Amino acid sequence: MxxxxxxxxxxxxxxxxxxxxxxxxxxxxxxxxxxxxxxxxxxxxxxxxxxxxxxxxxxxxxxxxxxxxxxxxxxxxxxxxxxxxxxxxxxxxxPTIYLDATEFGFPVYLKIGFELEELYLHFRREKPLLEHVISKQILPSEEKWKAGIFEVDKIVSGEERSGVLSDFLANAFVYVENAQVLGYYIPDWGDNPIMAVTNQAGLELMKLRNQTNDEARLPESNIAAIQFLKENGFTQFQTSRRMFLGTKRIWKADKIFNRISGQLG
Ligand SMILES: CC(C)(COP(=O)(O)OP(=O)(O)OC[C@H]1O[C@@H](n2cnc3c(N)ncnc32)[C@H](O)[C@@H]1OP(=O)(O)O)[C@@H](O)C(=O)NCCC(=O)NCCS
Known part of the structure; x- marks a missing residue:
């Protein structure tokens, strides 16, 4: 068919x-x-x-x-x-299949056997931009940081996504401490994702992202990032539901500071 x-x-x-x-x-x-x-x-x-x-x-x-x-x-x-x-x-x-369901899609996937795993909250800035000092630990990505980006992504997502990620790293930024990548931000891919293994790295990258983005989408478990958005004049306007079929996996919803897109969580 x-x-x-x-x-x-x-x-x-x-x-x-x-x-x-x-x-x-x-x-x-x-x-x-x-x-x-x-x-x-x-x-x-x-x-x-x-x-x-x-x-x-x-x-x-x-x-x-x-x-x-x-x-x-x-x-x-x-x-x-x-x-x-x-x-x-x-x-x-x-063994695990994921998707991020809209209101329309949710009942369709539920009937097939997908289970709800996490709510993503969608925010929009409704107040003027607050200027931030951008951390000196944020650097434009280079070839030498690539393995560190893949490592951060693996820890946060619990998945091995280096194949797809490789296609979108040309303009990425990394947050580096002691020559180690603790977070990444990709300003020109999907919803402009930020993944980080520490809250400090994630929040500093959010300050940079905040300069050019009026929208944000992230798991409701990331309390620190949601607090940052609220303090910066963002209001929630929508939700979507991350679902899985098959084996449940370990991943860190509280370390996604902005999702990649509805296509990849
Ligand atoms: C989500 C989407 C793909 C569903 O497509 P669809 O072809 O309408 O899906 P289905 O027909 O299989 O199911 C939709 C509903 O129709 C019902 N249905 C299926 N066959 C039917 C029939 N012959 N007669 C009447 N109702 C029927 C289903 O039971 C289901 O009902 P429910 O929503 O109350 O559970 C569609 O709404 C869409 O494209 N939305 C916009 C994009 C989007 O949000 N995509 C999802 C991304 S996660």
Whole structure:
């Protein structure tokens, strides 16, 4: 029923574009070309009616951009797309499957057996920017910090994501103490993520991110980061729900100072 999503299908994406999401075209261009992603579609009479992708890490997979054409909803296509994505995965290699569910998606995934793991809170700045002094321990990333970034990411996410991460490190920043990377911030990827192994590293990177970002999305367990946002004039406007299927894994929700995106938590 499902087939591979190819570059010929890109022209149909505007009809599926959710209004509040970022542009789907560059996202699917990346999914098509990345060896770590498997985008698929369901088509009816040549019309793409549902899309989605899996994103593969070392031994975990994420499902992302699951969308049914607005005129074809509530016919079981969201369910079929999610099951198709799961069926394409080798469950022995990927015993845990993650996703970050919207209000629309949550009931669909719950029925399939996904379990709620963590709430992500979405904030928007509603007061003027407070200027911060930027820590001298924050440096533009270089090749020599790459292994440190992967290590921080592994500790925080509990996943081996270096394959996908490698594609987005060109403009990253690191927080370094005693020649060791304690946190990273990527200003030009997704929701502009910050992962850090200490609160100090995470909060200092948040001060830098805060200079150019009016929105923030992070797990509700990160009390220190949420307090920082509130002190800096941010108000919560939305939530999303991180869910998992299969083996529960250890990861550090309180050390995500901003999620990567709805595609990767
Ligand atoms: C989330 C989304 C993909 C679901 O797609 P969908 O094709 O409507 O999903 P389904 O049809 O499988 O299920 C939706 C509902 O329709 C019901 N349904 C399924 N087949 C049906 C049928 N033949 N007749 C009536 N209802 C039906 C399902 O039981 C489900 O009901 P519930 O929400 O009360 O549990 C879609 O709403 C969407 O694209 N939303 C915008 C993007 C988005 O938020 N994506 C999720 C990202 S996490």
């Amino acid at each position: 499902h087939t591979e999503f190819t570059s010929e299908d890109l022209a149909q994406l505007p009809a599926l574009q959710p209004p509040t999401w970022g542009n789907l075209i560059p996202r699917f261009e990346y999914f098509i070309k990345s060896e770590h992603c498997k985008p698929i579609k369901i088509a009816e009479n040549g019309e793409v009616v549902a899309i989605g992708t899996s994103i593969l890490h070392g031994d975990t997979a994420w499902l992302a951009c699951i969308i049914t054409h607005p005129e074809h909803r509530k016919k079981g296509l969201g369910n079929a797309m999610t099951l198709s994505l799961i069926s394409e995965l080798d469950r022995a290699k990927y």
